[in-house]
Amino acid sequence: MSYPFKKIEKKWQKVWAKNNYKIWHAKDFKGKKIYILDMFPYPSGDGLHVGHVLGYTGTDILSRYYRMKGYNVLHPMGWDAFGLPAENYAIKMKKNPMTFVPKNIKRYKMQMNMIGLSYDWQREINTTDPEYYKWTQWMFLKMFEKGLVYEKLAPINFCPSCKTGLANEEVIGGRCERCGSKTETKYLNQWHIKITAYADRLLEDLEELNWPENVKEMQRNWIGKSEGYEIDFKIVGYDYKITIFTTRLDTIFGVTFLVLAPEHPLCLKIAKEDYYFNVENYIENALKKPERERKTEEEVTGVFTGSYAIHPLTGEKVPIWISDYVLFTYGTGAIMGVPGHDSRDYDFAKKFSLKIIPVIGPEKGKEPENLPYEEYGYLINSFDYNDLDSKTAIQKIGEELEKRGIAKKAIYYKLRDWIFSRQRYWGEPIPLVRCPKCGIVPLSEKDLPLKLPKVKNYEPTGTGESPLKNISKWVKTKCPKCKGPAERETHTMPQWAGSCWYYLRYIDPKNKKQFADKKKLKYWLPVDIYVGGVEHAVLHLLYARFWHKFLYDLGLVPTKEPFMKLVNQGLILGPDHEKMSKSRGNVIIPDDIVKKYGADTLRMYEMFMGPFEDVKPWDTQGILGIHRFLNKIWIISKKIKKDKIKKEKDNEILTEINKLIKKVSEDIENFKFNTAISSMMEFVNFISDKKVSIETWMKFVKLLFPFAPHLAQEIWSMFGNKKLLDYEKWPEYEEKYIKEKHIKLIIQIDGKKRDEIEIEETALDFDKIKNLVLNRERIKKFIKDKKIDKIIFAQNKIINIVTKS
RNA sequence: GCCGAGGUGGCGGAAUUGGAAGACGCGCAGGAUUCAGAGUCCUGUGGUUUAAAGCCGUGUGGGUUCGAAUCCCACCCUCGGCACCA
Secondary structure: OOOOHHHHHHHHHHHHHHHHHHHOOOOOOOOOEEEEEEOOOOOOOOOOOHHHHHHHHHHHHHHHHHHHOOOEEEOOOEEOOOOHHHHHHHHHOOOOHHHHHHHHHHHHHHHHHHOOOOOOHHHOEEOOOHHHHHHHHHHHHHHHHOOOEEEEEEEEEEEOOOOEEEOHHHEEOOEEOOOOOEOEEEEEEEEEEOHHHHHHHHHHHHHHOEOOHHHHHHHHHHHOOEEEEEEEEEEOOOOOEEEEEEOOHHHHHHOOEEEEOOOOOHHHHOOOHHHHHHHHHHHHHHHHOOHHHHOOOOOOOOEEEEEEEEOOOOOOEEEEEEOOOOOOOOOOOEEEEOOOOOHHHHHHHHHOOOOOOOOEEOOOOOOHHHOOOOOOOEEOOOHHHOOOEHHHHHHHHHHHHHHOOOEEEEEEOOOOOEEOOEOOOOOOEOOEEEEOOOEEEEOOHHHOOOOOOOOOOOOOOOOOOOHHHHOHHHHEEEOOOOOOEEEEOOOEOOOHHHHOOHHHHOOOOOOOOOOOOHHHHHHHOOEEEEEEOHHHOOOHHHHHHHHHHHHHHOOOOOOOOOEEEEEEOOOEEOOOOOEOOOOOOOOOOHHHHHHHHOHHHHHHHHHHOOOOOOOEEOOOOHHHHHHHHHHHHHHHHHHHHHHOOOOOOOHHHHHHHHHHHHHHHHHHHOOOHHHHHHHHHHHHHHHOOOOOOHHHHHHHHHHHOOOOHHHHHHHHHHOOOOOOHHHOOOOOOOHHHHOOOEEEEEEEEOOEEEEEEEEEHHHOOHHHHHHHHHOOHHHHHHHOOOOEEEEEEEOOOEEEEEEOO
16 A cells, blocks of 8 residues: 555645745845756646656755755746747647647646645746746847847748748757758848857857766857968969868868859859850759758769969969859858868869879878878978978968968858747747838837737748738837838747746846846856756757857846756656657656656656666656655654654664765765665665664655655654744764774785675774784685785775785 | 767666775565455575586776776777768
């Protein structure tokens, strides 16, 4: 029979709901703070899944722990309700998101209470609340004001299923991040935000963050900074010059051709008569396919222009080609071909029988086989620069070319500006007006929020226009400047807009005058611990850092970075070790588990499964182990109540409980919840045949509380404690009980364990121990007539007798 | 191809400042309780044809060391990310 978890959980959830404003409400400016943040969910309609439970339980354990440690804990929750997930779901269910989303939120909140999460609900926020998105729009206007927002007709990624343009970050392997459809390229007039202006700082400031290395690396790669040189090549018979970008100036003597991207404006201008037709043809063909689709093609293609450039150092003529393996959107849209040391250039040269000159080789006098050939080798076939190492050569050649005005240092990034327009209904309206007289005019602050109108038909049109375009009542407006007739911008903001600053609003959620009070921001920022999925590594986490830096530059937030420590919870797979999905039928629903075993079992099992950050499969049997453990605790509690031993007299138990306090505290702080639970189990196994005092057991119950709050609270009150456990102090361990009086010494012979011996700590003397050990029968038997070479005595733990062979 | 993380029983995983490999849990086997089952409790559980002892064992092969899952070198495999970024 299970312990009455249903009754217990219901009972305490009621008490907590009633007292929420007291127990979990973070008061401003009160002592030492800690800000523990979850990535807030999209209330999509499927409800909380076990992945949410994993992350949210982790932060709940931390919050409960730090509250008991005496910290002022800010642990809020809210709803990222704008955007595609909610909208797509609403379309599928044929319900307006405006009426549908609040219902979902209610359900999510109910589920969160069902698993006993200790959020400060007084700080709840919702990105679709006009009082919230008023400030999202306000911040957008600040960016507009500072010249970070611009409109551009550009080829963008378009999702044919979601019927909207997407940012580069939202395209994962050529597919829509949300629905998995292959994206297409469309030319649309879109608002862009100049995130590239922050590229360097976004890169540099990563250093000071306590984030998982892989996430930092993903951001570094995404920003993709390359330092090199721009070099001008003169063209024979023309006044034009071709500028290329390279990071490998040391290979310049290996240049045997130049390649232009098909979009390059010089292509047709320098094509010779005999080649013109071919060139025109090639370009036309190439441009039909957007860059993204060209990449996947295996075969190298290209066409010769008939023109030649002059090598700036050798004066030799090198042919100028056109090929779509050169991207117009990166660097200068033109490259120097070094087939000796670049695999793509090599493939190209092979295909079109172009010259290949190796210019990097082994160090002079060294055998070629024992050195790394690529990267930084030594120059060969490079005239005055021969035998220099690559690094030095880049410097020297750079200096020389700069002196002659042919080259200059340049830095390029992979990062592109943030495409900010969405052709969808369910987002923050962009607060701009198009006036035939004044052009683009921003709304004034007092006109915010610009509310999203209620509509009947909100489905995406697919024409590149937003559904808002059809609501002429809303679209037609007056120009804020000249008061003449004008039209509103009808595209909406991307889903990421609201999540860029929500952690700031929690700090002062009801402020009507500012997005948050400065003093409060100063007190609570930065976020100390941020927990969420790794899928946001170059989406939300990059945008939010940028947004935060922008606010920092305006003096509106006190820190350069928003999130100091980041932890990614690992994915939970289905029992079949596959990713959970409806189509596979391997989805575990938290509600079912709660019904069957209770919330405490669910919480604790998810923490016990394995390391918090690892991918791990759900084990339908494994959860029984945790449920049995909680049952055992319940039964032992009843026994202890009957026994009525007040003070702890058993020294062994004192040692164990003190060790446990130390272990659990350290493990919680390090997100090692699985080993914390293991050691609690070991403790319970240890005391199960002993009589434990109430004093000791109450300490244990406090340790259990962050993990299984309902059961712990019930046991706590069962022993007549009136105050809620939330207000109790976390137990402290006493060093004197932990110190071992006896030392178990392992005896090894030639590194293999042969025996062990227990020694008083005070009797640790090498000679004495040596005698003791060598006289033991068992040891004598092993040594027999072997000669002892030496004896190693290590760390009061091991004695190793080494024999001569 | 490049970057990052990782390979430990039948399974999830412990131990990583070099010092008893396999904690804890699941599963499995045997026993107790029971008319029976469920549940609970006890015992065992890396391999080595049976007990003790021994021997072998942390992806593979080498190395350093009194001693290696842990450090070094080479290789194999798995997972995650990026991918014509010059």
